[in-house]
Each structure stands twice: as structure tokens, then as C-alpha cells.
Amino acid sequence: MRRGILFFFFICFLLSFAADANAAEEKNKDDRGKNFAVAPIVISNPNIGSGLGVAGMYFFDLGDWRKEDPRSSVQAIGAYTNTDSYxxxxxxxxxxxxxxxxxxxxxxxxxxxxxxxxxxxxxANFSTGALAALGLLTYRVWDNVFIGGQALVIDVSYDPDTPADGDYLNLVGAEDSTTTGIGPVISYDTRDNVNYPSAGTLAELKGYYKPEAWGNETDYAVADLAVNHYIGLTETHILALRAYGRTGTEDTPYSDKSRLGQQSDLRGFKSGEVSGRTILSGQAEIRWQFTGKIGFVAFGGLAKLWDDELEELITEDLYYSGGVGFRYMLNTDQKINFRIDAAIGNDNNEGIYVGIQEAF
Incomplete structure (x- = not known):
């Protein structure tokens, strides 16, 4: 981890130096009307290795747009790493x-x-290939309540490096599959900003029903609930809290298990190395906007998993991770941050994450 931490602070130093060199210019600069946010991605991720990529966002307005309305966006991302992952x-x-x-x-x-x-x-060494398409649409039915639905199609394939690796995949039940599902979405959103909230709550309940008749391995369903809460401690300090839970029915296949390290729950773990039918996790993150462009974060989290079929892979009663992060605001109007996070978890897990927008 020492090499990764040095890499993390080196990148932070370069970005801080560049920001300080342009401080006078940025002080009076207004990003209103700026439609692009582009950033390089330098990857050092426990799941895919180290590599390079790029992420970009384009903002636009649809219909009769007002100043207080969120701007629509399209985000493109791509990367390649030293493990031949992409x-x-x-x-x-x-x-x-x-x-x-x-x-x-x-x-x-x-x-x-x-x-x-x-x-x-x-x-266990193996490759996982995935091709996915998804869609979600909700309608505001009350002041802060949205109701709608979602649909997903994903094709997953596994390729073991050796017969022994194939035995591991057979043990956990990993099989090539095409998954198709639809389900409801209910959201409660009082955030003051969809990209960088300083107050309010986002609570989302989502579910998928995936019948065998649609090409799934069997009839099963999965559901998750996420609650993010934001508290403005001062003008420059925000406390962000997240609680997350996900579970599936008994016939949920390995490809759709709940995974430690997936998305932001929790940073520092390889996504999929620790899996279970049910996961509960919680996180806290302090965000400090040091200057108009520069920010820092400190975060920590806990998680618990359950699965009778994969109990040999769940080696800890409680998983934890923590870390620090650097932020550079690419667009002050839309409050879009470029972020670098370094995280350490138990069982010698670690990782560095680079991307656009907050972890949650």
C-alpha cells in the first residue's frame, strides 16, 4: 500500500500546484454556461489494476429550462489497465x-x-466479460417523491485461466448468463444540489423481477435500499452519511449477488471477491471545500454480509474500510468534482479510485 499512498499524494500535489498557479484567474472565473467537464483517469484500482482513461460530461437543457432546474447531462467514460482489463x-x-x-x-x-x-x-484468476444496457424513468408525484420503473439487460461470461480457477468458479456458482429484468423505483429527494449536495436526503428503493421465461437462470428477484443524508456543518464543511442494503431471493445466481466493493460500498475492496445474498453497509464522509476549486475528504464505513452458499468466502463478521480523498472542481456552476480516493480495508485490502462526481 505504501507505493499506492505515495502515488495518491503525488497526484494531489500536482493538482494542487496547478490550481494555486491559476488561483487569481479562477477567483473571478464563472463557470455558468460552461457545458463540458473533462478529466483524465489515472487508475490504481484493486479490481482492475493500474492504467489510464478519460471521463467527460456534457451538460444541456431540455425544454423550458429555469435557473433552479438541474441540467441534463451525458457522461462518457473509458479506460485500459496493465492487467489487460478495460x-x-x-x-x-x-x-x-x-x-x-x-x-x-x-x-x-x-x-x-x-x-x-x-x-x-x-x-483464483479469471476474466469476467459484461455487456449491459439499462434504463430508469421516474415521475414526480408529490413535492419530493418520484415513482417509476427500471429495466436492465446484461450478458455476463467467465473465462478461467486454469482448470483450478474453473473449479473455483464452479464452487461459487459462476456461470455464463444473460439477465433481463424490470422493476419499480421509488425515490424521496430533498437535496439542494443533485451533483454536490450540502443539505437534504436522497432515499431510493429499487427492485428487479427476473423471470426464467426471459432468459434468466431461474425465477428470482433482488431489491436494494439506499439512504444518503447530507448535513452542512459550516459553509465549507459537509457531513455525508450513507446507509445501504441489498438482498435477493434464495435462487439469486452468483452474477447477481450483493458484492462488497461494488460502487462505493465499500471503497478498498475488490468487487466480487466477497459476495453474499444480503449486504448491509454504512458510511460517513467529511467533505471540506478548502478553496473554490480544491477540496479534501475523509471517510469510513462498515459492512456485513450473509449467504449460506458462500459462507466460506465471508471470512469476517464485520468488514470495514477508511481513507482520504482529494477533490478538484471541474465545473463550479454544476459543482462537478474530479476525485481521487485512497482506501484501506481489513484483510489487507486497499485501493485508489479516480473519477468524476462524488462516491455517493
Whole structure:
């Protein structure tokens, strides 16, 4: 981890130096009307290795847009790493009719070469290929309540490096599959800003029903609940809190298990190395806007998993991780941050994450 931490602080130093050199110019600069946010991605991720990529966002307005309405956006991202892993995708976030209708649509392609530590000794090396398309649409039915639905199609394939790695995949039940599902979405949103909230709450309940008749391995369902709460401690300090839970029915296949390290729950772990049918996690993050462009964060989290079929892979009663992060605001009007996070978890897990927008 020492090399990763040095890398993290080196990147932070370079960005801080560049920001200080342009401090006088940035002080009076207004990003209102700036439609682009582009940033390089320098990857050092426990799941895919180290590499380079780029992420960009384009902002636009739909219909009769008002100043207080969120701006719609399209985000493109792609990267390649030293483990011959790669991913790319396109995601749109749409706000229509004065934020009465919200939509998210995306398509993604990835090939990840995994190297998992096995609790009983050794490693499992295999590649995971995925192609996914998703869509979500909600309608504001009350002041802060949105109701709608979502749909997902994802094709997943596994390719073990050796017969022994194939035995590991058979043990956890990893099989090539095409998953199709639809389900409800209910959201409660009082955030003061959708990109960088300083107050308010976002609570989302989502579910998928995935019948065998649609090409799934069997009839099953999954559901998750996330609650993010934001407290403005001072003008420059924000406390961000997150509680997350996800579970599936008994026949949920390995490809759709809840995964430690997936998205931001929790940073520092390889996504998929520790999986279970049910996960509960909580996080806290302090965000400090040091200058108009420069910010820092400190975060920590806990997680618990349950699964009778994968109990040998769940080696801890409670998983934890913590870390620090650097922020550089690419667009002050829309409050879009470029972020670098360094995280450490138990069982010698670690990782550095680089991207656009906050972890939650």
C-alpha cells in the first residue's frame, strides 16, 4: 500500500500546484454556461489494476429550462489497465419538465481480469466479460417523491485461466448468463444540489423481477435500499452519511449477488471477491471545500454480509474500510468534482479510485 499512498499524494500535489498557479484567474472565473467537464483517469484500482482513461460530461437543457432546474447531462467514460482489463460506457441523466420527470439511460462494456484471494489459500484468476444496457424513468408525484420503473439487460461470461480457477468458479456458482429484468423505483429527494449536495436526503428503493421465461437462470428477484443524508456543518464543511442494503431471493445466481466493493460500498475492496445474498453497509464522509476549486475528504464505513452458499468466502463478521480523498472542481456552476480516493480495508485490502462526481 505504501507505493499506492505515495502515488495518491503525488497526484494531489500536482493538482494542487496547478490550481494555486491559476488561483487569481479562477477567483473571478464563472463557470455558468460552461457545458463540458473533462478529466483524465489515472487508475490504481484493486479490481482492475493500474492504467489510464478519460471521463467527460456534457451538460444541456431540455425544454423550458429555469435557473433552479438541474441540467441534463451525458457522461462518457473509458479506460485500459496493465492487467489487460478495460471498460467503456455512455450514461445520460435527464431532467424534464422542470424536474418533474427524471431519466437515466446507459450502455456499458467491460472485460475485467480478476485475481481473487481465496480464504483457504491461493488465488483464483479469471476474466469476467459484461455487456449491459439499462434504463430508469421516474415521475414526480408529490413535492419530493418520484415513482417509476427500471429495466436492465446484461450478458455476463467467465473465462478461467486454469482448470483450478474453473473449479473455483464452479464452487461459487459462476456461470455464463444473460439477465433481463424490470422493476419499480421509488425515490424521496430533498437535496439542494443533485451533483454536490450540502443539505437534504436522497432515499431510493429499487427492485428487479427476473423471470426464467426471459432468459434468466431461474425465477428470482433482488431489491436494494439506499439512504444518503447530507448535513452542512459550516459553509465549507459537509457531513455525508450513507446507509445501504441489498438482498435477493434464495435462487439469486452468483452474477447477481450483493458484492462488497461494488460502487462505493465499500471503497478498498475488490468487487466480487466477497459476495453474499444480503449486504448491509454504512458510511460517513467529511467533505471540506478548502478553496473554490480544491477540496479534501475523509471517510469510513462498515459492512456485513450473509449467504449460506458462500459462507466460506465471508471470512469476517464485520468488514470495514477508511481513507482520504482529494477533490478538484471541474465545473463550479454544476459543482462537478474530479476525485481521487485512497482506501484501506481489513484483510489487507486497499485501493485508489479516480473519477468524476462524488462516491455517493
Amino acid at each position: 471498460f467503456y460506457g455512455l450514461l445520460s441523466s435527464l431532467y424534464l419538465n422542470h424536474d418533474t420527470i427524471r431519466g437515466n439511460f446507459g450502455i456499458f462494456r467491460a472485460n475485467i481480469n480478476n485475481e481473487y484471494d481465496i480464504p483457504w489459500g491461493g488465488e
